[in-house]
Amino acid sequence: EAAVTQSPRSKVAVTGGKVTLSCHQTNNHDYMYWYRQDTGHGLRLIHYSYVADSTEKGDIPDGYKASRPSQENFSLILELASLSQTAVYFCASSEGTGLSAETLYFGSGTRLTVL
Amino acid sequence: GQQVKQSSPSLTVQEGGISILNCDYENDMFDYFAWYKKYPDNSPTLLISVRSNVDKREDGRLTVFLNKSGKHFSLHITASQPEDTAVYLCAAGMNQGGSAKLIFGEGTKLTVSS
Numbered sequence: 126e127a128a129v130t131q132s133p134r135s136k137v138a139v140t141g142g143k144v145t146l147s148c149h150q151t152n153n154h155d156y157m158y159w160y161r162q163d164t165g166h167g168l169r170l171i172h173y174s175y176v177a178d179s180t181e182k183g184d185i186p187d188g189y190k191a192s193r194p195s196q197e198n199f200s201l202i203l204e205l206a207s208l209s210q211t212a213v214y215f216c217a218s219s220e221g222t223g224l225s226a227e228t229l230y231f232g233s234g235t236r237l238t239v240l
Numbered sequence: 241g242q243q244v245k246q247s248s249p250s251l252t253v254q255e256g257g258i259s260i261l262n263c264d265y266e267n268d269m270f271d272y273f274a275w276y277k278k279y280p281d282n283s284p285t286l287l288i289s290v291r292s293n294v295d296k297r298e299d300g301r302l303t304v305f306l307n308k309s310g311k312h313f314s315l316h317i318t319a320s321q322p323e324d325t326a327v328y329l330c331a332a333g334m335n336q337g338g339s340a341k342l343i344f345g346e347g348t349k350l351t352v353s354s
Contacts, residue, residue: 129283165346167244167329167344167346167347168284168344170341170343183341215284227272227274227289227333227342228274228286228289229276229342231285233283234281
């Protein structure tokens, strides 16, 4: 059973519109992440969080906000969607401590197309 | 600049052969190195990982070699199978108060031909 669930699986948005991508994990992990995947760039970290009600900027945070209202939920918000934000977005979680702290467990991804 | 780089976007290997995937990194503070496998339209999953205190780790057909002085690590897949065909993402990170905050390479698409 999927432990990291993303919704929606795909979305088409208009330029300038607001988009919210949701992620829910049942791993009881402290850390959650949002990555985007583009051809030729692999996975790039947008935002992450290590505790509820707190988020941190990743490597490419511009144009994105994040929200972590609870340990289980982590959202990515595009206030003004742009064409350049067309990509596949992956949410992930990790333990954060212990021997396997760094192992990321990914959701199935959300394919976002901005027109 | 790209902190973790996979210079080969694609690789084709004959079934039964050895697949060698390479990854270079810039930050000599990285102390954790991993390889993830991704099938099309699926999420990446961890294949194998090592910490910087070892130079090699084996797990079945998979071996990770770490060359710290050269800032390079590689994944060797022996007896390659058609089901090994996928995109392989290398990743590196350093433990910062709990989370390694992994940096990923661009990915190498491996095709194992039968």
